[in-house]
Amino acid sequence: MARIQDALSSVLGAPPDQELWIGDDAAVVRPPAGWLVLATDATVAGVHADLSLVGIDDLGWKAVTAAVSDLGAMGARPSQALVTYCLPPKTDVDLLNSGVAAAAAAYRCPVVGGDLSTSAQVVVSVTVVGSVADGPPPVRRSGASPGDVIVVTGPLGRSAAGLRGLREGPSAAAPADLVAAHRRPVARLAEGEVARLAGAHAMMDVSDGLSIDLDRLARASGVGVRLERVPVGPGATLEEALGGGEDYELLVVTPDPDRLEDALVDAGLRPPERLGTCTDRPEERLLEGRPLPRLGWEHALE
Amino acid sequence: MARIQDALSSVLGAPPDQELWIGDDAAVVRPPAGWLVLATDATVAGVHADLSLVGIDDLGWKAVTAAVSDLGAMGARPSQALVTYCLPPKTDVDLLNSGVAAAAAAYRCPVVGGDLSTSAQVVVSVTVVGSVADGPPPVRRSGASPGDVIVVTGPLGRSAAGLRGLREGPSAAAPADLVAAHRRPVARLAEGEVARLAGAHAMMDVSDGLSIDLDRLARASGVGVRLERVPVGPGATLEEALGGGEDYELLVVTPDPDRLEDALVDAGLRPPERLGTCTDRPEERLLEGRPLPRLGWEHALE
Numbered sequence: 164m165a166r167i168q169d170a171l172s173s174v175l176g177a178p179p180d181q182e183l184w185i186g187d188d189a190a191v192v193r194p195p196a197g198w199l200v201l202a203t204d205a206t207v208a209g210v211h212a213d214l215s216l217v218g219i220d221d222l223g224w225k226a227v228t229a230a231v232s233d234l235g236a237m238g239a240r241p242s243q244a245l246v247t248y249c250l251p252p253k254t255d256v257d258l259l260n261s262g263v264a265a266a267a268a269a270y271r272c273p274v275v276g277g278d279l280s281t282s283a284q285v286v287v288s289v290t291v292v293g294s295v296a297d298g299p300p301p302v303r304r305s306g307a308s309p310g311d312v313i314v315v316t317g318p319l320g321r322s323a324a325g326l327r328g329l330r331e332g333p334s335a336a337a338p339a340d341l342v343a344a345h346r347r348p349v350a351r352l353a354e355g356e357v358a359r360l361a362g363a364h365a366m367m368d369v370s371d372g373l374s375i376d377l378d379r380l381a382r383a384s385g386v387g388v389r390l391e392r393v394p395v396g397p398g399a400t401l402e403e404a405l406g407g408g409e410d411y412e413l414l415v416v417t418p419d420p421d422r423l424e425d426a427l428v429d430a431g432l433r434p435p436e437r438l439g440t441c442t443d444r445p446e447e448r449l450l451e452g453r454p455l456p457r458l459g460w461e462h463a464l465e
Numbered sequence: 466m467a468r469i470q471d472a473l474s475s476v477l478g479a480p481p482d483q484e485l486w487i488g489d490d491a492a493v494v495r496p497p498a499g500w501l502v503l504a505t506d507a508t509v510a511g512v513h514a515d516l517s518l519v520g521i522d523d524l525g526w527k528a529v530t531a532a533v534s535d536l537g538a539m540g541a542r543p544s545q546a547l548v549t550y551c552l553p554p555k556t557d558v559d560l561l562n563s564g565v566a567a568a569a570a571a572y573r574c575p576v577v578g579g580d581l582s583t584s585a586q587v588v589v590s591v592t593v594v595g596s597v598a599d600g601p602p603p604v605r606r607s608g609a610s611p612g613d614v615i616v617v618t619g620p621l622g623r624s625a626a627g628l629r630g631l632r633e634g635p636s637a638a639a640p641a642d643l644v645a646a647h648r649r650p651v652a653r654l655a656e657g658e659v660a661r662l663a664g665a666h667a668m669m670d671v672s673d674g675l676s677i678d679l680d681r682l683a684r685a686s687g688v689g690v691r692l693e694r695v696p697v698g699p700g701a702t703l704e705e706a707l708g709g710g711e712d713y714e715l716l717v718v719t720p721d722p723d724r725l726e727d728a729l730v731d732a733g734l735r736p737p738e739r740l741g742t743c744t745d746r747p748e749e750r751l752l753e754g755r756p757l758p759r760l761g762w763e764h765a766l767e
Contacts, residue, residue: 181602183603183605186685187539187605187606187607187669187685188504188534188535188536188538188539188606188668188669188670189502189503189504189535189536189538189539189541189595189603190502190503190504191500191501191502191503191539191597191602191603192500192501192503193500193501194496194497194498194499194500194501194596195496195501196496197496198493198494198495198496199493199494199495199496199497199501199594200491200492200493201491201492201493201494201545201547201577201578201594202490202491202492202547202578203547203548203549203578203579203580203590203592204549204580205549205550205551205580205581205582205588205590206582207551207582207583207584209585210582210583210584211582232490233490233491234490234491236490236491237489237490237491237493239491243503245503245504245505245592246505247505247506247507247590248507249507249509249588249590275503276503276504276505277505278505278506278507278590279507280507280508280509280512280513281509281512282509282512282586282588283511283585283586284584284585284586286507286551286584286588286590288505288507288549288551288580288588288590290505290547290592292501292503292594293491294496295493300483300493301485301491301493303485303489304489304490305489366490367489367490368490383488383489
């Protein structure tokens with residue numbers, strides 16, 4: 164972990180008594196109660212973030228958000244993050260750190276370890292360790308049943324709309340809230356935990372696009388999907404809502420949407436948006452009776 | 466984690482009952498007893514491995530080894546690995562997998578999660594989760610005291626000698642055992658655990674070179690270092706032993722080297738090589754009475 168402690172100095176807090184964070188061969192922390200939940204995510208400049216349009220601090224924020232969001236999608240709570248930085252010479256590490264540190268603080272998920280290397284391209288890889296201690300077990304993608312209701316924790320497409328605004332250039336004067344939705348998306352941790360405790364059958368985050376992510380959930384559960392509507396975020400298009408991804412809202416499948424809505428509202432969170440229902444025809448993918456367009460990001464090596 | 470389960474299919478085993486490995490938003494595993502020990506390591510083609518000389522399977526082996534070795538250096542045992550692959554199009558993922566899978570099997574550290582992205586350069590980032598359940602706590606770099614004896618778990622420089630042989634080309638006919646030391650270095654997990662149980666004061670792995678790594682340990686502990694000898698591996702030079710790194714042998718500092726030697730031999734492991742002692746002069750770095758040359762790898766962003 165050569166010099167990563169220097170590189171990451173602004174990200175680091177003070178570990179609790181007897182714990183050991185960055186600076187040794189490995190970090191030593193207290194194990195959580197209950198199930199250990201682990202996720203890892205790589206964020207690559209030019210693939211997941213265009214550094215001509217967003218800052219490397221935004222890339223750092225997004226890298227942490229993407230990994231934390233995977234825990235939120237299980238209804239888990241993050242406790243520690245580890246990061247690897249692969250960076251070209253002269254990268255502004257302080258700026259990158261500021262985004263990583265802001266996200267670590269926002270999600271109460273301190274960075275306890277890391278590694279640093281030179282590379283030709285900015286790659287930030289984040290692993291998040293967390294847990295599910297009480298109530299129902301972590302919520303999988305595979306638990307949806309026919310008749311269950313599909314909801315999402317917020318409107319979709321705003322990140323993609325913000326990116327479109329940035330691409331159109333300064334003269335287009337993209338609305339600041341859409342640009343912020345692209346640069347600083349927020350993982351829905353509280354929503355995920357509430358949904359788990361409210362008996363959600365299946366859950367996942369919308370990172371690659373609603374069409375593709377919902378298809379993955381439906382395949383994992385062996386159900387079909389019939390959508391009546393898609394909540395398009397203000398300023399976004401239907402295509403952006405279906406395929407934009409990176410909103411990091413949570414898709415939740417529940418047998419009792421009223422209970423879920425009450426639980427979210429009681430927790431001071433936004434009421435969910437109802438999309439439709441799961442069906443017993445595993446091949447079915449319908450939106451308002453027509454085939455659901457397959458839009459979004461598929462990361463494959465061709 | 467789009468398609469990473471396909472990419473990693475040959476790496477994956479079947480999870481124990483109720484656990485969830487790759488294929489959902491996050492992995493769910495039982496938490497270990499005792500301290501949770503976490504390490505992460507990035508391996509970059511062109512920086513940590515020359516793919517014109519070694520296979521991408523070797524890069525995969527080394528990426529897992531480097532992260533596992535960080536746990537070994539605390540006296541911890543690994544339990545799960547998460548990997549991110551950032552790969553250019555047309556990369557031989559099956560070959561990369563074969564190296565990752567071989568290492569995961571060798572270290573009994575299954576791959577339970579991962580992520581996949583395209584990139585311009587091969588970057589494999591590995592996070593290892595493990596634990597220390599019984600006996601003394603994880604062994605830090607900072608515990609060495611003046612008078613303690615410094616040992617290493619095996620001779621040094623063989624990985625660097627193997628790389629030199631590969632660079633000299635086929636006509637040089639580098640000895641197969643040296644080439645193997647470079648392509649498939651072995652993390653000293655059993656040795657680390659035995660050393661912790663035998664009361665080691667400080668420990669770290671030799672990944673960047675003896676001179677630099679020993680300097681880091683001495684700084685963390687606030688001690689000086691007086692070496693009487695360096696165990697140069699057969700076929701290696703003194704310079705390779707001091708600066709080559711990547712042997713992944715463990716530097717162990719102990720008040721009782723006889724007890725450590727007995728414990729290692731009793732466990733069927735190689736007796737350690739004694740290097741010298743820690744002194745009460747924090748600036749001292751001597752080899753046979755002369756200044757210890759500062760050789761090795763320092764990963765910094767200039």
